[in-house]
Amino acid sequence: MATGRTHRPATRSRGIPEATVARLPLYLRALTALSERSVPTVSSEELAAAAGVNSAKLRKDFSYLGSYGTRGVGYDVEYLVYQISRELGLTQDWPVVIVGIGNLGAALANYGGFASRGFRVAALIDADPAMAGKPVAGIAVQHTDELEHIIESNGVSIGVIATPAGAAQQVCERLVAAGVTSILNFAPTVLTVPDGVDVRKVDLSIELQILAFHEQRKAGEEDGPDSGGPAVAARAAAAVADDRKGPDGDMPAVMPA
Ligand SMILES: NC(=O)c1ccc[n+]([C@@H]2O[C@H](COP(=O)([O-])OP(=O)(O)OC[C@H]3O[C@@H](n4cnc5c(N)ncnc54)[C@H](O)[C@@H]3O)[C@@H](O)[C@H]2O)c1
Numbered sequence: 260m261a262t263g264r265t266h267r268p269a270t271r272s273r274g275i276p277e278a279t280v281a282r283l284p285l286y287l288r289a290l291t292a293l294s295e296r297s298v299p300t301v302s303s304e305e306l307a308a309a310a311g312v313n314s315a316k317l318r319k320d321f322s323y324l325g326s327y328g329t330r331g332v333g334y335d336v337e338y339l340v341y342q343i344s345r346e347l348g349l350t351q352d353w354p355v356v357i358v359g360i361g362n363l364g365a366a367l368a369n370y371g372g373f374a375s376r377g378f379r380v381a382a383l384i385d386a387d388p389a390m391a392g393k394p395v396a397g398i399a400v401q402h403t404d405e406l407e408h409i410i411e412s413n414g415v416s417i418g419v420i421a422t423p424a425g426a427a428q429q430v431c432e433r434l435v436a437a438g439v440t441s442i443l444n445f446a447p448t449v450l451t452v453p454d455g456v457d458v459r460k461v462d463l464s465i466e467l468q469i470l471a472f473h474e475q476r477k478a479g480e481e482d483g484p485d486s487g488g489p490a491v492a493a494r495a496a497a498a499v500a501d502d503r504k505g506p507d508g509d510m511p512a513v514m515p516a
Contacts, residue, residue, distance in 0.1 A: 275346070279320045285310040286317070287343045293336045302333040344377075354381035354413045356439075358430050359422030360390060360400050363445055367421060368396040381413040386426070403433075410437035417441045424448040431458075 289309035293301055303321075307314035321327065321334070324342050328334040344350050355373065357364050360383045367373075368383055383400045385391070391402040401409060409415070418434040420427050420442060427446035434442065441457045444450055450458050 275323045279323055282310070282312055282316070282320055283343050283347055285312060286320070287340065287347070290336055290340045290343065294340055298336055300333045301336055303328060306334065349377045351377070353378050353417055354415045355379065355417045355419060356382045356384055356409060356413075356415050357419040357421060358384045358403070358406070358434070359420060359426070360385040360395055361421065364421035365395050367419060368398065378417070381415055382409045384409065406433055407437040410434065410439060415439060417443070419443045419445070421445045
């Protein structure tokens with residue numbers, strides 16, 4: 260058994276580095292905004308600024324896709340949207356199940372951004388018998404007794420866990436046994452999964468803790484170099500935080516589990 264993605268190689272089988280894969284959704288988000296404004300072409304500098312990425316890095320990333328742009332014209336926005344979507348596997352529909360339909364699960368079910376990006380919420384599952392049959396975001400909640408049948412009959416490969424932490428591992432195991440191979444985990448616990456199963460973890464409280472650290476560091480810097488303790492401690496902690504920096508130096512809101 261392996262825990263999350265700890266031992267995955269830094270390069271995927273088709274030769275695209277993981278760091279590039281992690282930036283593709285940023286490019287896609289910026290390109291989609293351009294496409295919605297009917298902008299036909301974009302320079303690497305403009306797109307890099309819109310995506311919050313360094314332009315040399317962007318050109319290198321796009322070279323992995325075989326996309327080099329045209330000198331003096333830039334990149335064709337629609338074609339790049341298609342290329343990145345295809346690379347990310349978004350040109351097909353991905354049925355997703357959400358397990359745990361409490362405050363968070365219901366909010367996720369109501370989020371329109373999944374469907375618009377090709378993630379169809381196929382089912383909502385909860386262990387509370389009182390929830391069964393109740394509509395959330397227009398979908399009737401189904402009881403966990405149905406979990407295996409739902410996964411198999413809908414060909415679901417992506418599961419979202421929004422249960423309390425204590426239930427998450429067991430839910431994860433049932434999802435995986437039924438055929439799910441990718442899990443987005445919102446429960447504040449580390450999941451153990453077999454090799455071949457990808458887990459991404461979202462923990463907003465960790466993000467807030469990191470922001471709190473930076474706030475503390477800023478306060479230490481304002482105190483000046485002679486203030487001693489806090490500024491020194493903050494610099495030491497900054498070195499630790501730097502290890503967590505995302506591909507472009509920002510802090511990822513979604514971290515590998
Ligand atoms: N990642 C984040 O940033 C973030 C933010 C908010 C909440 N959370 C976490 O998300 C989880 C849900 O939070 P919430 O506020 O929606 O809680 P909640 O209590 O409102 O909802 C939890 C739901 O899970 C259901 N449930 C319990 N055990 C289950 C099981 N074995 N199988 C299926 N369903 C089960 C419950 O019936 C309930 O409907 C918690 O673990 C919480 O800590 C994470």
